[in-house]
Amino acid sequence: MRKTLFLLAFAVAASAAQAQILPFLSKRDPAQPVVQGIDALRAEFAAQSGGTTVYYGAGSSILGAPAKTVLTAQAGWIRRHPEVVVRVEGYGDSGDTRDHALAVGARRAEEARDYLVLLGVPAAQVSTTTWGNERSGLGRSVTVLVR
């Protein structure tokens, strides 16, 4: 449901953008600017928040000062963009056993989400998930993803 609303919001944005260049691109597939819109928003989010990913200590889900700085900037941006939803994706420690890593990733995501909500982001705008160790490369972190 959220996703549908979100896509609608972009459809509106896209048609506004299209209006300017309509004479040249009238036959173009209108779905394309939507994809670019997400990417552009994501890029803006990352640039203005000092990054999409925050890191934790080994086995820990406690937010350190650098993590809080990034999340604070992220919260500000998300509050200025009530039309988007974000998802917080948590990762476990590499070397963790599978299920423990899933739980740790989920906990890290919840802690980050709670911090965003504490800073005034509406709870309905933020969902969480965990990748545990099922995706490589990011360990001991959460990534806040604009969707």
Added chain:
Amino acid sequence: MKRLSLALSLALLGTAAQAQQSAAPPATVVEIPPLSSPDSGTRGNEMLQIGWDATQLIASDLGQTTELMPLKPKREDYVSFPEVTAPSFGKWRPLGAKILLTGFVQSRSDGRIAIGCYVYDVPKGAELARKGFVLPKSDWRRAAHKCSALAYTAVTGSPGMFDTRIAYVAESGLGDAKVRRIALMDSDGYNHKYLTTGDTIVLKPRLSPKASQLAYVSFAGGKPIVRLLDLGSGQERPLVPTDAISFAPRFSPDGSQIAFSMMLGPNSDIYVVGAGGGMPRRLTTSPAVDTDPSFSPDGTKIVFESDRSGSQQLYVMNANGSGERRISFGAGGYAAPEWSPDGQWIAFTSRGQYGRRIGIVRPDGTDERYLTNGPADESPTWAASSREIMFARLGQGGRSNLYKISLGSGEAQQVTIPQDGSDPDWSGAVD
């Protein structure tokens, strides 16, 4: 008794052989002449061929046990159909076999076949057990496995566990491009099939005791959720009707309940829910990560892992969540426990400086020992016999494969599967 028969045959072999043999566990020697058939002509030949295949499968089953030692089947040992039920013991005694297994394959007018098996005590000249099965021709392997079980039970008194299934995650590709599918096969590698399509990450398949249902974790909705698949009807549903993150499912020994982990906010706790549905009941309340529950074979207790002490350790509680007790105290971590079907051991994944390796410990926390040296072994699952453990080993280049190791001794043996594999789960005997 079986020591006696082995000792007798060894006496003939001289002292050198005796010294070599005495280290090996005593085994009961079994003679298996090719299964006979009352049919004649083309049909008879077809039945005899199934019989010969079944004979070899039975020998292979029994050869994997430590208690029985089948003699290599020979086609020239053929017995006539009347001899199946009235063997001439004098013919078999000189071979040193203590046990004789005879049988037949018979075609039926409905297109199915009947397979009968008979187990005899050769020195005594007495029948120990018999069993018959009527089944589609293509299912002859199942009857052969049951004949193996008949002989095993007649000798050891323990249930034979040859007709079992293995579920695992079949993997192809590497890293984030890895495609994962839940796969199911007979424990001897036959009847291999895929149960999911590979378009989403799947983890931790867990079979019900008789392999009629399968619980597994799917990321289809963007986050891990336990799903329950009925293997007969193919119908599938989320285990619990919430969108909370859930994982690490395991059936109770009677198949009526499933224990699993579920997130409530930042907290992972252990819950139990009826396999037929209903409200989940919360069993642990610690703010730590509690996960990987596994029932004791009598269903009264659950072993699980928790990091409430600061590191992952094993705890045992009553099946209603009361009476939690820590049973592991070593350095490093203890994870992913599975209670053995005979109740004597708990297998676990050990975490430490050496990496991850497979260990076993008594349910009271004593007698801890390690079966593998790591460095990337995990997810132990017991054979129904409680004498072997299968596990996943991550090799060079990030590829995971399944291995099997026997409790007695020896090296881990790689299990033959079509692709890479992880998260094995070995069922109890089917039927």
